[in-house]
Amino acid sequence: MNGVDGGDELDEVRTAAWTLIDVALPQACLLGVRANLQILAGHAAVVRSASVDEKTEAAEVFRA
Amino acid sequence: MTRNITDALGLAERVREGLDSAESIVATCLSDIAARDPALNCFTAVLADQARADAAAIDARLRAGAPVGPLAGVPFAVKNLFDIEGLTTLAGSKILAGRPAATRDASVVQRLRAAGAILVGALNMDEFAYGFSTENSHYGATRNPHDPTRIAGGSSGGSAAAVSAGFVPIALGSDTNGSIRVPAALCGVFGLKPTYGRLSRAGSFPFVDSLDHVGPFARTVRDLAAAYDAMQGADADDPACSPPDDQPILPTLDTTERGLRIGILGGWFRQGASEEALAAVDRVAAAFGEHAGAAKVVNVDLAGAQAARSAAFCLTGAEGGSLHRRRLSERPLDFDPATRDRLLAGLMLPAGVLVECRRVRRQFQAEARALFETVDLLLAPATPCAAPRIGESIVNIAGRDTPVRANLGLYTQPISFIGLPAISAPVTEVGPLPLGVQLIAPAWREDRLLQAAHWLEQTGVTRAPAPIA
Numbered sequence A: 001m002n003g004v005d006g007g008d009e010l011d012e013v014r015t016a017a018w019t020l021i022d023v024a025l026p027q028a029c030l031l032g033v034r035a036n037l038q039i040l041a042g043h044a045a046v047v048r049s050a051s052v053d054e055k056t057e058a059a060e061v062f063r064a
Numbered sequence B: 001m002t003r004n005i006t007d008a009l010g011l012a013e014r015v016r017e018g019l020d021s022a023e024s025i026v027a028t029c030l031s032d033i034a035a036r037d038p039a040l041n042c043f044t045a046v047l048a049d050q051a052r053a054d055a056a057a058i059d060a061r062l063r064a065g066a067p068v069g070p071l072a073g074v075p076f077a078v079k080n081l082f083d084i085e086g087l088t089t090l091a092g093s094k095i096l097a098g099r100p101a102a103t104r105d106a107s108v109v110q111r112l113r114a115a116g117a118i119l120v121g122a123l124n125m126d127e128f129a130y131g132f133s134t135e136n137s138h139y140g141a142t143r144n145p146h147d148p149t150r151i152a153g154g155s156s157g158g159s160a161a162a163v164s165a166g167f168v169p170i171a172l173g174s175d176t177n178g179s180i181r182v183p184a185a186l187c188g189v190f191g192l193k194p195t196y197g198r199l200s201r202a203g204s205f206p207f208v209d210s211l212d213h214v215g216p217f218a219r220t221v222r223d224l225a226a227a228y229d230a231m232q233g234a235d236a237d238d239p240a241c242s243p244p245d246d247q248p249i250l251p252t253l254d255t256t257e258r259g260l261r262i263g264i265l266g267g268w269f270r271q272g273a274s275e276e277a278l279a280a281v282d283r284v285a286a287a288f289g290e291h292a293g294a295a296k297v298v299n300v301d302l303a304g305a306q307a308a309r310s311a312a313f314c315l316t317g318a319e320g321g322s323l324h325r326r327r328l329s330e331r332p333l334d335f336d337p338a339t340r341d342r343l344l345a346g347l348m349l350p351a352g353v354l355v356e357c358r359r360v361r362r363q364f365q366a367e368a369r370a371l372f373e374t375v376d377l378l379l380a381p382a383t384p385c386a387a388p389r390i391g392e393s394i395v396n397i398a399g400r401d402t403p404v405r406a407n408l409g410l411y412t413q414p415i416s417f418i419g420l421p422a423i424s425a426p427v428t429e430v431g432p433l434p435l436g437v438q439l440i441a442p443a444w445r446e447d448r449l450l451q452a453a454h455w456l457e458q459t460g461v462t463r464a465p466a467p468i469a
Helices: A009-021 A027-050 A054-063 B008-016 B022-040 B048-063 B107-114 B157-164 B181-187 B221-231 B275-289 B305-323 B325-330 B337-347 B351-371 B413-417 B446-459
Strands: B043-046 B075-079 B118-123 B147-151 B170-175 B190-193 B213-218 B261-265 B296-300 B377-381 B394-397 B400-403 B422-426 B436-440
Touching: A009 A027, A009 B325, A009 B337, A027 B305, A027 B337, A027 B351, B008 B022, B008 B048, B008 B221, B022 B043, B022 B048, B022 B075, B022 B118, B043 B157, B048 B118, B075 B157, B107 B118, B107 B170, B107 B221, B118 B157, B157 B170, B157 B181, B157 B213, B170 B190, B170 B221, B181 B190, B181 B422, B181 B436, B190 B221, B190 B446, B213 B221, B221 B446, B261 B275, B275 B296, B275 B377, B275 B436, B275 B446, B305 B325, B305 B337, B305 B351, B305 B413, B325 B337, B351 B413, B377 B446, B422 B446, B436 B446
Parallel strands: B075 B118, B075 B170, B261 B296, B261 B377
Antiparallel strands: B043 B118, B170 B213, B190 B213, B190 B422, B377 B436, B394 B400, B422 B436
């Protein structure tokens, strides 16, 4: 996810998209995907910072 | 003529008493749709012949003295992601248009028809339910009946607009992140998103299985409750549909719990909202405060709402992308560009993020459960603003430029993320355009939700504005 902010971000998106769906996509689509990846990266960061410590959760699971 | 078909239960009573015929009601409905829908674009298919035949069958049963259901002769229409026997299920897409026609109705459609309601058509939506505006690149934008230059909201925009315009008194939609509550608010009608697992989704095209709900729109809480009652019941065809009980609400609608504890959600639910949206919440809160049943109104918070909304955002992209992976690979250029780009981005999310999203969901569920130990109902805006103009990508809300597409579900997403039942109710006297508030109840307490909404409607604080001529 961090790669989308780098200098070769569009190439990274293109590579990722081809890996996923094995099809050539127009440049406009790649720009749209990149914009959406940036939005998702922001949301993923919020999720990550809010998620409880997994060891705590594991302990709760075992207690239950 | 159109004013005659806005009250579902009133129509059904007239049909049962022989004061009106189902055939004449359907004829009025169909001619109204033919005359006015081209300007609003609510419908993607009108089932005129089938509707006339169904109406004739209801009238024949009545003439024979046979029983008819509680919604006898009431026209209704459904978002075009519900299967309708004989019609291809589009889910707002071009890609599915070449598929064979459905061989049976979706479960909730079957149940409404079994109650005597008459299906008149399929309704426009955002492609694959991924959007809040119903600006569909294949089938055109649905226009808001209260200002046709504005969006109807989405993704069940055709459903909300069809009820708002007075074409049908009942419509069905689906809600994954707010797709019933957002268009209901922007079009000025009532919309119910029941508890996750309450109503069957069998025969509806999925979007995000762990977040998908279906529910009704109506112009009154009585009609909303009647439609909801007719659709209740477990369904083996939807594994998620396993309600603890059937809960007929219409007979109990006039019951008002005394001493209700109402929590006004602050924090996340008041940030980024327009003055009008906040005024709507405050107007409803004030009405509860003056409630003869001694409701107690308190300010409360759900601290995990922002994280819940972000997690819903990620989960939606990833699950939705996964569902459409093959179609994205084979026919990427046949998608609505906005939908395609979001689905592809969702597919690229690392699996670890999804693990954390599910963890955040459990945390937020626990927080909401604890809050409902202290309050009976929660109150929040349904949308941050009234309907934006068609084509508008940025709106200025409270002095800040805000992207429309990402933010109309700001306050609905955290609630559907944990499956709580919620109603969007249209609030009167808060501005020139419709605005709604969300009433939110603990899981499986649709009874409390609808009773409170009905009480508010009786006070005049919430009411669907009259259809535009």
